[in-house]
Amino acid sequence: MWEYTDKVQDHFINPRNVGEIEDADGVGNVGSIACGDALRLTIKVDENQVITDAKFKTFGCASAIASSSMLTEMLKGMKLEDAKRLTNDDIARALGGLPKEKMHCSVMGREALEAAIADYTGAILPMAQGEVVCECFGVTDLEIIRAIRENALTSVEDITNFTKAGGGCGKCEGKLRALLTETMAGEAGQPTGVAKKKRMTTLEKIKKIEEVVEREIKPTLKKDGGDIRLIDVDGDFVTVSLRGSCANCHSSQTTLKEYVERKLREQVLESLIVEEDK
């Protein structure tokens, strides 16, 4: 069973902005029924270059529907310029995160948005011009390189999670590995992908840490009779105090590093260091 956040479940059960804008200014169609998910996004843009309305139709799983619904909510009232900069990570984060294997659903949202904007401005989508690497899902090298750069991907498995490439027959695995090595080498010397992402403000960071502790870490520890309290966040240092059965547990250091720190690094910031308040 997938672990979906409450936000994902809410947007899946009660999707917002379902349908099609009749006299849309931009239409974006991505995905296909063979691939298992597809999205049609329609947008309305006013004379001030502001998106006034957005609607969607999606064939796909819960996270595909939720990503589409969330995307339309984010777009309404957004300047076209800002919409152009929206990343798949922004969509996933607005949903409180997606399971790793479902990140491609957020990528589909971003791709539909780009297609809709290109349809509006009359631009040609550069991504579609690349060379198809994964024939099962029709993914081009340009799409793969972009996903590697934008999401700081480090493995072929990551590429599959984000773009679906390699998730079918698996014949393109060698090509994916080559693209990964090339792209990562190209990125070296430059700021890393993680750092390149929009910098998180301290406030955002604390909120996000709090959210992950409350939503994920605490319930898990409580299952074993333990508990955790967030004491302080100072730069990358997160201070917590372990309680309940965790407090006297000889493997509490393992819990701290292997579980708490790993979770926070995965979901908030790669550079976080978790310490115990003694």
Added chain:
Amino acid sequence: MAVLPEQVIYMDNNATTRIAPEVLDAMMPYLTQFYGNPSSMHTFGGQVGQAISQARQQIADLLGADPGEIVFTSCGTESDSTAILSAIQSFPEKNHVVTTRVEHPAVKNLCDNLEIFTGRKYHVTRLPVAADGTLDMQRYRESLTDDTAIVSVMWANNETGVLFPVEEMAQIARERGVLFHTDAVQAVGKVPINLRETAIDFLSLSGHKLHAPKGIGVLYVRKGTPYIPFMNGGHQEHGRRGGTENVASIIGLGRACALAAEKMEEENTRVRALRDKLEQGLLSTVPKALRNGHPTQRLPNTANISFEYVEGEAILLHMNQLNICASSGSACTSGSLEPSHVLRAMGVPFTAAHGSIRFSLSIYNNEEEVDFVLARMPDIITKLRALSPFWEDK
């Protein structure tokens, strides 16, 4: 947070079943008072050995086998691995295995990776199936060669319930001098089996599919069949499978097999009627709904229905809101990106494969539950189709 059994409509019995109350009753003494080791010399332990013998007899009775042909394992997967690896090690000069494209991962993935396990290259013939999930017997006959070490073909398919004619296939294999294994995990307890009258050499079964606990399986090994153990160790199971017996679960499985024999008729009458009502109801009330699998050559409890132009995980999550438990062959439920290998082998089009739902019933289901599901499914599908960009033009 927890969902209690009395709140759910459980139609996922091909995934696992509830432990029958009679089975639990039979097990309890062996989880509490009678904790002795059946290998011990003292009566306290030895009496447990007698209880195991009785369970072995109950299992043999359901299968039409001798108790000496029953080997206890930890699960269906272990039984499958034991049978296939035993056969190929017994015939090191042979390098060919015959199976089908629709096997459970327990057999499929083993056959895909034989080289890793054995360090030798194997040629694997994976027999195709027709659109209704049935096998072409002529192709099967032609696939057998002098190099074939073993045939492994499931008795009933876990996704569609389609039955393969394994008794006839085993006979053909024997005539060619080839060992025959069947993964009968879904079939045992639902269809009559009498191994004495067949040429089947190995048969796998799993306790938790027939109202016994998880963690207990059986491999039937026909007397005289060459055999090399998968797990070595103590003298348990006459050296055919080392490791202290999972006593309580063995007792439970024995009781479950006796119970299955008693309930076989109900399974094939009342449960079949419930399944048929559910299936017919869904096919007639939901437009563009299709049955996957042969209409009659099938388990009595399984209905696999595709709802075109919607995605299975989304359907399951809506059903989950109503506490209806079922499964899907969609890509998204498994973490893989492609829909079920079984439906793809049958050539089910993508429009339908992604939207397949498997309902699998048991003797614990009733008509009220079927009526509830029938009343609620059309709305779920309509709701999701309203979201689907592919539905409008249909």
